[in-house]
Structures are given as C-alpha cells and as structure tokens.
Amino acid sequence: MLFIDGAIGPATSDYITHGLERAAAGHAAIVVIQMDTPGGLDSAMREIIQAILRSPVPVVTYVSPSGSRAASAGTYILYASHIAAMTPGTNLGAATPVQIGGGSPFSAPPGETEKGKEAAPRSEGASEAKARNDAIAYIRSLAELRGRNADWAEAAVRTAASLSANAAREQNVIDVVARDRADLLAQVDGRTVTAAGREVRLATRDLTLVDAPPNWRTRFLSAITDPNIALILMMIGIYGLMFEFMNPGALYPGTIGAICLLTGFYAFAALPVNYAGVALILLGIGLMAAEAFSPSFGILGIGGVVAFMLGGTILIDTDVPQFQLSWPAIGAVAVASLAITVVFARLAFTSQRRKIVSGREQLIGATGTVLDWSNGRGHVFVHGERWQAASNHDIAPDAAVQVANLDGLTLDVTPVEAAPAPFSEQSKET
Template sequence: LSNLNLNADEAMKYRVVEHIASTPEELLGQINGTSIKDVTLITQGAKLEVFEPPLNLQFLKMLSDPTIAGLLMLIGLYSLIFGFSSPGMGAEVFGLIALAMGLIGLGFNVNLGAIFLILLGLGLILAELHSHTFGILAVAGLVCVIAGSILFVPTSFPEWYVPGSYQRSMALALILPSLILGLFMAFAIYKVAQARFAPMVIDVFEGEEAVAIDRLDPKGYVLFQGEYWLAEAEGTVEKGEKVIIMARGGGQLKVRAGPK
C-alpha cells in the first residue's frame, strides 16, 4: 500500500482515514463521542475559531513564492544595471529594494533583510531633504521602512515565541510612526512644490501707499510695510506725505504724490 494516490473514498476503504466530512462542522458531529486514549471527545455544538496568519507572515508568504522572488531578483539586477548606466533616474534605488525583497523571499535572513530595508528607507528619506526629486525618494524610503517594519516582527520558533496579538501590536507600533512620518513628508513636499510652481508675482507694489520719510526732490526714502525704500518721485514730495507706488525697478520705487 505504499506510494498510492488515493481519493477520499479509497482512503476510507484502506483505513487511511476514519472520517470523511465536507465541512468542519460535519466533522465535529462525526467525531462526537469518540474515545481516544480513555478521553471522550464532546464536539457536538463546539464553537469554531478561525486563525489568520499575521500580516508579516502573509507578506513573507507572498515574497516566498518562487515566481515572485525570481522576478524581484531579475528586476532588481536590471534596474541596477540601468541605474548605473543612466544615473539620476532613481532606478538604483528601486533595484536595491527589489533585490532585498527577492533575497528575503529566497531564504535570506529575514531580520537582516528587514534591518537593511529600514536603514535604506531612513537614508532615502534623509536624502529627499537634500534633493529635488519631488518626493520620489521619500515615497521609496517610506515603502522600505514599512516593509522592513512588517518583516522585522519576530516569528521564528523556537528561538522566538511571540503570541499573535503581541505581533500585531508590535507591527502597529513600528508601522504607525512610519505612516505619520510619511504624511509629514507628503505635506512638506506639497508645500515645496506649491511654492516652486506658484506663478511669479510682478509689480505687487503697484498702487500701494507709502510714507515719505525724506523730502523727495526727486529722490529720497519712503517707508513701505515697515521697510525703508529708496524712491524717485514725479515732482516734489514733502517729508511725512503719502505717496502712491507706481512701479519698482531693482531696489528702487517710482512714486507719485498721494492724496492729501
């Protein structure tokens, strides 16, 4: 009977299995009252609890798929080659991330891979502060930090025995600060982009009022919004009189006498 490929009915015939059930509830009804080593199982009406693997194990399962791990390695290598041949495109960063995740999926030490991703992510976020990539490095860094935080939660047994509830709490404790940092970076990048792409404002002084602090004949100084400006007037303006700004050229204003 060795090396037989049996279906359910055949397995029952050869006494490989003792029960055949289509649902867990049906199985509980069948084994109710069964005695095993002087212990009687009372399973009728028992409550079923379904346990789902934590987020980090689901992520590891996805990375451990040979197809996905192989694609990550291939994409990472080609991204590095393209990035080194055409620097400044950000392909090197993507290549490093893909290689790190591919190595983890192929069995590389998960904790070391997670630490590498976290450090790489922090480095990318810091690099964003000194670059002009409009958030590309910050987004890549945030992805690295979140992925590393998820993978860094210890799961190996028996070296580490961590209850599922503690794993979820630990994952949240690592991921939430990353999300807050990401929101802050997104807001900062938005404000920088808003300021950079804002239309230039020309002649914002035109039509505004200032006060002559010298006798303008025709030149002197005026006080405008708490600042001293060199001004040239059309005609003569006495000290203390109001003037209307007509234009600005360099650091000098062109004014005319205002209302008395």
C-alpha cells in the first residue's frame, strides 16, 4: 500500500513510480494508493499517471480517510487508476489548470464561490485556453480509457466542478465507496480490469495489505525540493565557495559549499524554475558583492537586495502554494546575504590595513645588525638571516641598520639614525 499525503511534487512521483516498479517485480496482486491531496505539479502528476498506465499490477486509488480529498491533480490520478474508490465524507474535483508565467501546474482554485452561484466569467488568454483544452483532452482520454463519466471529467476542468463520494459513485466517476480497507478489498474482489494490455481478474477478499510508507530517500527528496530549503542550500553553496576562494586551503567552506550548491541545483532541476528569477538572484548576489569592494554609497547593495527579492518572487513558476517561496524566507536570505557581504567587506579592509608579515614587502622597514662592511658593501643580519647589503652611508660593524629597499637579493640599508621617521612622527615634528 502506497500513500499520497499532501501536495504532489517530484518526491511523490519518485515514490509512487518506484513503488509500482517494486510491486511489479514482486508480482503483487494489486497496489492500493491511499490518497489525500489538494493538487500539485503537472509534471509530477503526469509521471504518476504514466507509471499507473504501464503498470502490469492493477492499481486501486483510494481517497481516505474521511475528510480527505482528491482535488485537482488527484482527480486525474483517480481517473487513471484501474479502480477508483473513496471513503464516505471525501470529495474530488476542481481540476482546473492554473497557469502562471508560461507553466501549467495544477492546483485547486484559490477562491471559492458562494453556494449555488457560479464564478463570474473572466477573459481568457490564448495560452490559458490552450492549457485548459489540453487538460480537458487529457482527462477525457483517461475517462474513456477506464469507462468513466467523461462529461463530468470535462466539467471538473472547465468549471472546477466537485463531487462527494456518494455523488461520484452515482455519476460513474468512481467505482467503489468503501468504509475501510477491508470493505474496499471485499468490494473489488472478482472485478476484471485491463492492466498493461491484459485482462486481470482481481482476487482480493483474503489479501493482506502491506504498508510501504516513504523511505528516507523520499523524505530527503521531499525536504530538498521545498523551494525555501533549495534556495537556502544554494545560498550556502555560493557563499561557501566565495569564502573558500578568499581563503584558499580552508577546505571546510569549499567542501560544504560545493555539496550544498549541487544539492540545491538538483532540487531546482526537479522544480518548475523560472530562469529569469535565477538570473535576478545571481545579479543581486553580484551587486551585493560589488558593494563590498566598490563603495557606491549603498546603491549597489540596495539594488542587489531588490534584485534578489524580485528573483525570489518569480523563481518558482507555479501557483501551488506548497511549492512557492515564502516572503519570510526570501527576506531572511536577502538580509543574511547583505550581512555576509558586509562581513566580507570588513575582513577585506582589515586585511589591507594589516602589517605585512611575510614576503619581499615585509623586509622593507625591517631592522638588522651589520656583520661586516667595506667600501659601501657588506653583510647584515636581518630576521635571523645573513644578507648581502649596500649603502651610500658610512656604516660601522655592529651598527643597527634599516632596510630601505631590495634589489634582487641585495638589501639597500641605511643607519637607523639616518632612516626616515614614520609619517606620523614627521607630522608631529613639523
């Protein structure tokens, strides 16, 4: 027994598809899908329907428990199943496609009309009419395949019609109204269905249903395909790699960032993503980063936040609430990104002001002791090392000198008394 509980997305389609494949490999007598869904993504719905249609094992979709629904995408899955069943107190329908930004996800209508009144007609664009007609043709084909009420199926798409369990049985929309699992198995016993091109007579009266709940893989996929989680993973990945590039060899930021970034990309690949939203998010990150290194009195930072929030708003191309980015998540990630940018800027400015402690530049200004000297040349001891040195000054052995310049491996030194005073001390003297 498989379960669809909640919005239908990539994780659901993966779970149902693999569940049907395992049932076929194990020569199961039937597969029961217990369903309670408000709708979901069109792509995920079609993958589930395709898996049902090619399954050699008869599929019984059962809307249960009481109070559940098979709205929108759930109605299509119910029509595609070999046996459609419902518990008293459940309903199905409202299968009108909702189109946002070129996509055609399926979800329950956002508003409800008063009882007994039809929704006021509204103008329909060419793309919306195209999506609606495609949905009507699709659900009618499923109804005709299973010998169910095709006219009501069309009404469910065209006018968002809905039915209770008993009304659906009376109008030949479903096959069975069952109180519980035992009643369901008793009622479908002896029925003949066509599965994968062959007729199968169901013998279910003495069957025992074995639950196959979602495993860790499905739960993990369900978690990362939450757009809010996917966005956070992508941001952690981007900033992890940025920190690794700024501090080569840190390893932890780069490793964690790469894993999070790839996981976020995988999640977005499974979701209906608007690439204009992705471009705006990347632009926003770039502008906030530019603000850190190119002072612009805040215009780049503010523009980056605005671009980021606009990109997050249109990133997911669907009207299904469960697969939309929430404003709190977008705002939190934008504020966190701006804060991280400020931190990076502070670190960059601090490192620029910090005294150099290694390399060629570190020798300039360093002091040492003369080891030997003759005719303007000799050797000095600086930083625990013996260096060749030259100078235009007369210097005695054991004198303290300061490095003024470096020519290859030869230091240009001056006596400490003759070395130029720091700028701050010069300004005090003047």
